[in-house]
Amino acid sequence: MRHNIKKATRYSNTGKTHTQKLNADSIKQNLSPVDFYRHELPSTPLKRQGWNDGGLCCFHGDNNPGSFRVNLTTGAFKCFSCGIAGGDIVAFVMALYGLEFVEALAKLGDDWGLIW
Numbered sequence: 001m002r003h004n005i006k007k008a009t010r011y012s013n014t015g016k017t018h019t020q021k022l023n024a025d026s027i028k029q030n031l032s033p034v035d036f037y038r039h040e041l042p043s044t045p046l047k048r049q050g051w052n053d054g055g056l057c058c059f060h061g062d063n064n065p066g067s068f069r070v071n072l073t074t075g076a077f078k079c080f081s082c083g084i085a086g087g088d089i090v091a092f093v094m095a096l097y098g099l100e101f102v103e104a105l106a107k108l109g110d111d112w113g114l115i116w
């Protein structure tokens with residue numbers, strides 16, 4: 001078990017069985033885009049709801065800050081330089097790690113202690 005106890009406690013939900021099948025809705029209910037992107041983009045000051053400057057794009061060899069945006073309300077992301085974009089944090093994980101949808105859900109659930 002490599003679950004982070006603090007995260008697992010923080011994000012544990014109530015009233016749901018632990019055998020519940022992990023799905024995108026349950027991931028998004030339990031993991032806010034703010035927490036996710038602060039973890040994924042630790043060197044970037046992400047402060048506001050809505051669109052934020054995401055710092056250097058992690059999808060191309062970016063040396064021109066200002067092109068990459070993340071939306072801390074919806075989890076959407078977009079790079080105006082390389083053109084990559086997605087609508088939520090699941091799409092981000094799929095794009096960044098080259099995963100299928102269900103693999104991205106599993107990774108998020110595992111990384112953030114959402115699977116029991």
Ligand SMILES: [Zn+2]
Nearest residue numbers: 057060079082
């Ligand atoms: Zn880019």
